[in-house]
Amino acid sequence: MAVSRDQILTKATEHLNHSPAASMAEIAQSVGISRATLHRHFATREALMVALGWRALDAWQGVHERIGLGETPAGERLEETLHALLIAQIEAAENYGFALTEQAMETDRALVTRAEELEAKEIELISACQRAGILRADFPPIWVSNTLYGLLLAVRESLRRGDVARRDIPRLVLETFLRGTTS
Amino acid sequence: MAVSRDQILTKATEHLNHSPAASMAEIAQSVGISRATLHRHFATREALMVALGWRALDAWQGVHERIGLGETPAGERLEETLHALLIAQIEAAENYGFALTEQAMETDRALVTRAEELEAKEIELISACQRAGILRADFPPIWVSNTLYGLLLAVRESLRRGDVARRDIPRLVLETFLRGTTS
DNA sequence: CTAATTTGCGACATCGGTGTCTCATCATAC
DNA sequence: GTATGATGAGACACCGATGTCGCAAATTAG
Secondary structure (H helix, E strand, O other): OOOHHHHOOOOOOHHHOOOOOOOOOHHHHHHOOOOOHHHHOOOOOOHHHHHHHHHHHHHHHHHHHHHHOOOOOHHHHHHHHHHHHHHHHHHHHHHHHHHHHHHHHHHHHHHHHHHHHHHHHHHHHHHHHOOOOOOOOOOOHHHHHHHHHHHOOOOOOHHHHHHOOHHHHHHHHHHHHOOOOEE | OOOOHHHHHHHHHHHHHOOOOOOHHHHHHHOOOOHHHHHHHHOOOOHHHHHHHHHHHHHHHHHHHHOOOOOOHHHHHHHHHHHHHHHHHHHHHHHHHHOOOOOHHOOHHHHHHHHHHHHHHHHHHHHHHHHOOOOOOOHHHHHHHHHHHHHHHHHHHHHHHOOOOHHHHHHHHHHHHHOEOOO
């Protein structure tokens, strides 16, 4: 095979990141293969999207493993873990931003389930941070989680429109998320 | 006419808010009219979307007028104006949330131009707030604006999923935007 | 070189959404 | 009542995207 399944997924991800409604024909072209070959690897558009979704969730889970989430973190490392999560999420969103609004993520049962599990782990961390006084406790944890979601969408939009430089993103998100916009 | 153009737009807006990719047939059904009648009022889907876009921008501009934006606000009223803007934007987003991601808003020249003008006014306010020390000055104003955009998307998502109560939204957004999630 | 495999190309049927049209029906105004 | 105008139902053609297929060319393995 001239083009591996993994290469297809990578190229498709890149293309969908700046053209989320692309057709199979567009995706095939961006990968550099024919429509037929693309269909040989992924029978339907749905199948392709689900495969991309799993890959995005792999990256998300990779973030969790890398920062040691789910290992009942001691109080000392809570803040450190939270910051690492934010940084890693930004990076993941830059690569898999399209998945943030891909509707296959809400259609496919398995994807939904897995995404909920990952989200639950983050909410657990947020709750722990609230109990430890690191994060304010007068917000529902789910709102804090959704806030991060919104900021990642703001990142995607900022990059797409060229509003801010890529290298500034981590600082902007971290500061905005943690301290807000007030001086 | 049993159903006025305005009623159609209102119902269509409601339906698109929880089903942003709805077809003309679905929209007609949600309005309670036939597909033919819908097409009599709006020849094409594009025309309908543009009309909805103008309405959303009318609401947005209405927010600006109500809080007196663009009248070279004195320093004293800057903070007050900013807070009013945030509150009003939340309310507008609850009604016209679908417009935040409707691609007609990026396709139609006139809509783009008008949206840019409105955005520019807000960025002006943000800049003024930064100069007055109300908002931190180490963020590009456009990022602050995009942050608000992201938070409004978080609101839309939170309401769609039923994560938080509608009445809590203003406090959550205001506090998150201004002070962040840290205690 | 040869055989097996993979690919690209083009044709094809299918499907759903769109936009147009006709005609019968219904409400309203006069 | 009659006339006017809006509506709903249904049929139709059109379009773009999807998914399938066969075949020839190219690549790879042996």
